[in-house]
Amino acid sequence: MSDDIVLSARGLVKRFGGITATQNVDLDVRRGARHALIGPNGAGKTTLINLLTGVLPPTEGRIVLEGEDITNLAPHRRVRRGMVRTFQINQLFNPLTPLETLALVVSQHKGLGGGFWKPLGTSKEVARRCEQLLAQFHLTEVMNQRTEHLAYGKRRLLEIAIALACEPRVLLLDEPVAGVPAGEREELLQTVAALPADVSVLLIEHDMDLVFSFADRMTVLVNGAVLTEGTPDEIANNPEVKAVYLGHGEEVAAGPPQGASAASGGSAAGVPANSGTNIHG
Ligand SMILES: Nc1ncnc2c1ncn2[C@@H]1O[C@H](COP(=O)(O)OP(=O)(O)OP(=O)(O)O)[C@@H](O)[C@H]1O
């Protein structure tokens, strides 16, 4: 496998009884990629992420992370090896502030977990890392508010900050801006896109305007199988992709606007800009 590829899947199959949710999927995530996984409802996007992260065992196929076969590795051991997905914020974290939450995760990740309730007092290194993460994710001004009182957009930012605190090499995000107010989605994804180049990102997102402003690589899943894979330009101009998203017989204007292969705010795959296009359903 090329050094250029951080995460790859070969021949992945997942069957749930009679349903084949994943059909012989090959996927390569390149180092530093901003890779989007798109496809209609029920296409198998979440299932694929569940296979990659080890939440579900594949029926067939293999998964390679940084050149090592991880197909049978437990989920937490994949995290240790640098593959992290966003966590759902759960009740446990609600009484904590973003600063306390991050301090816990950072100190546990750094193996400094001893002072569970006072991690900040134990290490300047932890405090410094927390400060960085809070600033990077626009959480500094709310760092001392209990998480349950945070605006939803801030909670999603905190989820991603928590994932980053685990120092991922590959970050897997399943619809991270779902439920975030429209005005905050783009900023949130741009914050993810601006992560250091040594963090590769695989993102599931339905809003095509957001996808095309984020991604430098795209894979289209349909009925559990890869329909096609390519640059945003290639995807936007692919007739099969247009057919899947727009239905047959519909005349489609060009792909993204001229010279705006991955620029924000434009049309993509023939979808009008500012439509808030959501391919759900
Ligand atoms: N645990 C499960 N048991 C049985 N069937 C499942 C299970 N998980 C997923 N499926 C089925 O697998 C198919 C793919 O589902 P999946 O959730 O991966 O799609 P998705 O692309 O993430 O869809 P969405 O865009 O709606 O999130 C669907 O037909 C779904 O009903």
Ligand SMILES: [Mg+2]
């Ligand atoms: Mg899904």
